[in-house]
Each structure stands twice: as C-alpha cells, then as structure tokens.
Amino acid sequence: MSKLADEAFRDSIGTIDNEGKRKFIYPKKPSGRFYKYRKWVSYFLLLILIANPFIKVNGNQFMLFNILERRFNIFGFPFWPQDFYLVVLFMIIGVVFVILFTVIFGRIFCGWICPQTIFLEMVFRRIEFWIEGDRGAQIRLAKQEWNAEKIRKKALKWAVFLLISFGIANVFLAYLIGSDTLIEIIGDNPVNHLKTLISLFIFTGVFYFIFVWFREQVCIIACPYGRLQGVLLDNKSINVAYDFVRGEKEAGRAKFNKKEDRTLTGKGDCIDCKQCVNVCPTGIDIRNGTQLECVNCTACIDECDTIMESVGLPKGLIRYASEDEIEKKTPFKFTARMKGYTAVLIVLTGMLTGLLFLRTDVEALILRLPGQLYQHKGENISNVFTYKIINKTNDDFKAIHFKLKGIKGYLKVVGNQTLKVPKQGMSSGTLFIEINKYLLESDKTKLKIEVYNGDKKIETTTTSFLSPRTFD
Numbered sequence: 001m002s003k004l005a006d007e008a009f010r011d012s013i014g015t016i017d018n019e020g021k022r023k024f025i026y027p028k029k030p031s032g033r034f035y036k037y038r039k040w041v042s043y044f045l046l047l048i049l050i051a052n053p054f055i056k057v058n059g060n061q062f063m064l065f066n067i068l069e070r071r072f073n074i075f076g077f078p079f080w081p082q083d084f085y086l087v088v089l090f091m092i093i094g095v096v097f098v099i100l101f102t103v104i105f106g107r108i109f110c111g112w113i114c115p116q117t118i119f120l121e122m123v124f125r126r127i128e129f130w131i132e133g134d135r136g137a138q139i140r141l142a143k144q145e146w147n148a149e150k151i152r153k154k155a156l157k158w159a160v161f162l163l164i165s166f167g168i169a170n171v172f173l174a175y176l177i178g179s180d181t182l183i184e185i186i187g188d189n190p191v192n193h194l195k196t197l198i199s200l201f202i203f204t205g206v207f208y209f210i211f212v213w214f215r216e217q218v219c220i221i222a223c224p225y226g227r228l229q230g231v232l233l234d235n236k237s238i239n240v241a242y243d244f245v246r247g248e249k250e251a252g253r254a255k256f257n258k259k260e261d262r263t264l265t266g267k268g269d270c271i272d273c274k275q276c277v278n279v280c281p282t283g284i285d286i287r288n289g290t291q292l293e294c295v296n297c298t299a300c301i302d303e304c305d306t307i308m309e310s311v312g313l314p315k316g317l318i319r320y321a322s323e324d325e326i327e328k329k330t331p332f333k334f335t336a337r338m339k340g341y342t343a344v345l346i347v348l349t350g351m352l353t354g355l356l357f358l359r360t361d362v363e364a365l366i367l368r369l370p371g372q373l374y375q376h377k378g379e380n381i382s383n384v385f386t387y388k389i390i391n392k393t394n395d396d397f398k399a400i401h402f403k404l405k406g407i408k409g410y411l412k413v414v415g416n417q418t419l420k421v422p423k424q425g426m427s428s429g430t431l432f433i434e435i436n437k438y439l440l441e442s443d444k445t446k447l448k449i450e451v452y453n454g455d456k457k458i459e460t461t462t463t464s465f466l467s468p469r470t471f472d
C-alpha cells in the first residue's frame, strides 16, 4: 500500500464514503470483559437518569431544570435566579472535571458515562441485534428487497424505537417541568395541555431521529466535547490505543499462519483480521492511531483480546494506554498540567461547598423606592421602600412581619395585611419607615431589619435610610 493510501483515513471521517455520502455503520455485536463492565455501569446510570426526577429530598425534586419558570434543583437543593452564580459555578466545576478527566483518561466520559452512548449502544443497538441479528445479518437485511421478513423486522424495530423514544421524552420532560406536573398532566385531559403535548411529540421525534438515523454522527459532528479532543489530549493521556510497536514490529502486520513463527519472520502481533474495525460503532480503524471519531467504547479492546486468545498471543494489543507508554515504554505520570487542573478543581469545589453552606433558605431584599428621597413628618423623617421575600423552603410562611433593629422607629407595610409567602414562592410590596430626626446620625443611615415568621426570626437584612444633612 502506498504511503498516500496509508494516510487516506486522515482526509475523511469513517462514516462518509468516497462520494461524500453517509456510510451507515453496522458494527459487530461486542462481547468481552469491558462490554460486561460497561453493561453494568450503563444499567446503573440509566436507573439514576430515569429515577432522578422522581426522587424527592426534603420535598424537592432531586434534579430539576425548569428553564421556563427559572427554577432549578440540583441534588435536591432548590436554586432560584438569585442563586444563579451557584449554578454557573456548578457548571464550571463540571467542565473542569470533564477536562481534567479527558487530559488524564481521554474520552472515558464518552464511552462509559455519556447518555448518548449509553442509549445508543446499550439500549437501541441491543434491540437492533435482537431483532435484526448481528452485523452480517443486518447488512444482508439492508441490501435485500422489501419482502415480508424485512417489513416485519423493520416495522417491529421502528415501533420499539418509537416507544422508547417516547419514554425518554417523558423523562426529559420530567426534568424540565417537574415529575409532579408531568404525572398531573398524564392523568388529565390532553386537550388541556396542548403545548406540553406538542413539546412531548417534538422531543420524541428528536430522540427517534437521533437513535434511528443520526446515531454516531452526534459524537462525530455535533458534540462540542468531541471537537475539543484535539486540544485536550496529549501523548500522556490514556486512551483506547493500538500498541503499534507490538502490532507492527519490523515487518508489519500480516495474516495469521499457524505454521509460521512470527518471532523469526519479524511480523507484528496484529493478524490483520479487521475484527476491531468491524466492531467499531464509529466505523474507524483504531490501528491508524487516536482519532476524532473514537468514543473510547472499548469494543475493539474486547474484540482484539478474543482474537489474541484464539491465536495464542498475549492480550492487550489494543488497550487503555498513552502514546508515550506504547512508544517509549514510559509509565503513567501525573504531569504538571494534570496537577494544575486538579488544584483548580479542588479550589472550585471548596468554593461551591462553602457557598452552599452559606446560602440561606430565605432571602429578604429591602430597597429604597427608586427616585424617592425622604419626607418630613413632623419630627420624623420617612422613607419608602420596596421589599421582596423569597421562600425557598417547602413550608408556607403565614405571618411575616419586620422589626427595626438597633434604632427606634416605626415600620409600616402598605396595606397592613398579614404577609404570607407560599412555599417555593415569593412576596413583594411596599413599606414605610419613619424615624425621629434626632436619632439619625448622618444623611445616610444603615438600617438593620429583622424578618420574622410568627415568632421565628428567619432573616436579617440591611438597607439605607436617607435624611437631610442638617435639621432646622
């Protein structure tokens, strides 16, 4: 093979043919040690993913991302728009965590944790194997005429895929609008919830399109994380890698010959069976080195191990290894870059933990009404304020009142009604504060105001009180 043909894989991606058309991948059914582990990890993660919106902590949904109402729960902690800095910090930690992991362990996230890979490889692909058979049978079925067998198998597969996509769309919706609301809607007349129903059908359509047709293209062309690999990985990152030193040796890879002693002929351990290529869900040849399309699914490790075992050679020709480990035989080292990322991660996690502990369940905000200064009321000076009380708890506040702290004065809520704040709700309004002018030490006095629910103090807040510079 010419050098140019050898390097041809660099010019195109594995799922596009020479005419630029989509090449549908029919991977071989994986089996082996890693596949078994991945199955268990996937079951566990699927369980968490599906159960998350139905778990409650202190009455709060464990995970909720209600974008429309701007309500978020993360690990059962309710986050309001006022807590958005915590959500941002949480996301930054997530990104740093994934980067750190990628620098050290390559795309381990893609192969083991990513919901796209889990759903595609562990749910949809397995149903496909069950209905249409292994790689060879699937290729034959795709090529054959539309006869009764093909119609039956395809119709069954698409029906099951549609059903599962509908199920995933429901779970997705439970994350967005809350599981209680979703259950309520399911039990009600669909006509009363047309918008939700349309969203549900759109989500179902998107998931169906992804898992029936778009598939590995999500990882190859749509996923931003996949695009970052080029800058995150280096020679020291651990990846699913082909040991080219052992596989090629001096004479290169060659077909297996029972009678031949490869140590004498100098041929590499790779017997060029191409099983690692056939099993690859992104259609690449890992022997060409680390590639953008590789999602580190480990299927080629399992497949090559089975081949090595059958020809009596040591396993691990394809394995988790860094390029330096393969080429220079250097053992894994915790590099300066890895140390740097770890330090950043520890600092950010510490900050988040601290902020979570400091965060209160109640927020009270009292601000002077914009454009208003002060009013003289006899010997008193009066200021008008707006207040906002946010109740992040799951208990209704039924009797809210305010008390001035450290200074004598008169505080009156406009309307004078008993203030109530519903659970997970907010209340706002206007209030007046009057203070005797001789008690004010400057033209801008800092006031401390305590907020009570019945007899229980729930928050202390501050505001500034304006008065003239001098009094007559």
Ligand code: SF4
Binding pocket: 242, 247, 269, 270, 271, 272, 273, 274, 275, 276, 277, 287, 303, 304, 307, 317, 318
């Ligand atoms: S499965 Fe192993 S032996 Fe077969 S082609 Fe791939 S690397 Fe070579």
Ligand code: SF4
Binding pocket: 240, 276, 279, 280, 281, 282, 283, 284, 285, 286, 293, 294, 295, 296, 297, 298, 299, 300, 301
């Ligand atoms: S090269 Fe191996 S690890 Fe990478 S996607 Fe293909 S089968 Fe999975």
